Amino acid sequence: MIRFPAVAALFALVATPLAAQAAGPAPAPPPLPELDAEQKAQLTCSAVFAIVASDQARGEEAALRFPPLKVRGREYFVRFGARTIDKTGITRETVKVLLESEVERLQKLAAAVGDPQGTLTRTIAPCLPRLDAEVPPLAKPTLGQCAAILTLAYEEVHAREGMAGPEARDLKILSAVVESRQRKALAAKGLSGDAIDRSVAQEHDRMLKEALGTGPGVEKYDLQTCYEFAKPDEKSHY
Template sequence: MRSLALIAAAFSLAAASPPALQPDLSRLTETHRRDLQCAATLALAASAQAQGDDAAAAFPPLAARGKRYFADVGTRVSGEAGLTPAQVRDLLSADVAALQKAADPDAALAAALKPCLVRLDAEIPPLKTPDLLQCSAILSLAYDEVHAREGLSPAAQDLKTLASVLSAREHEALVAAGKSGDEADAALALAHDAMLKEAFDGDGGVEKYDVAHCYDLAKPDPKSHY
């Protein structure tokens, strides 16, 4: 089972203040406790997926949605129960430790995850699977963001390459479907602008898409040099 240090690194509450010795838990409700338990469970499952755990691969992708749920729950419980972020973090740590101390930690995680996935779906809808056109726009926007922050860093260069690969494949597909080269270019530009608008529309933007699928679409074609 994964260590708490990995969970803290992946889903930090960004709390710097030390916890109180005896926190007042009088305003902590059963709903708060269930939410915290699910936040810890989802964090453990996401960490397992990130490390390539075979059993965790059967779960839905949890990296983006699990992180958002973890952060949202921490903020909500902190505000509603009158606890500091550090105190909430300690409650989460205790929930993680309880799962890790189970006789069969993997079985305990799988069992705890089932109801938590229901809560996750109710609060954060499952990720949409983007098509090739949307993926070309998503990775192009990712490149723009990283390049603006880091210049042509290795990460930016990788994103630029992947975005170019997807754009080229979508352009080829559009031409094969009867579009002219100019029409294909226009479709790619429209997709980029539409995705840029989504990023600022307050409805989840790029985060509502399964971006990992885009990396799968950008994998080398075994029938070509790329």
């Protein structure tokens, strides 16, 4: 199957208004193919997944009601693009223009009816079953896997930015909270201090190997589960 090397950049297109994306005169767009009904439906779903994924990345509360779409929505679009290229002979650039045009159409529709959230909800509703059929839901990580994922995320950000930014500080707190809960859970199973240390280290190494592999790495996991594990207890705060 054809994969686009920079497909993530296509989803970034919806993070800013379309009018702001062109820094200068844009070249003439390639002619767009006539899509059949199924291809049009897949294109609409790809566009709405891109919009919602962008909103989720910005922490928009309404978008967070939907399943995480950064990875699965991107994969859905990649598969749509590959099939469309195979069937129509169009280029990757044309597929990109198709997505941009459909995102713009949906945004204009939402503005015209004066109900952006309602339009988004109605548009995505028939697309979610399509997504489940095409791209399986993300795996739910265990407490130990989440501790390793958050620790790896902290280590990566710290190595790149040090402790100067809020992201590293937040990840340090989250990883410490989840690892502490992992250790308590292991102790409740009867493990001793040394055995707990070994178990935590082994989980970290397994997740690091997975992250560095050729597959989707940690992106195959529903990371929202990890933030649920990190939530403070009702009678505590951090």
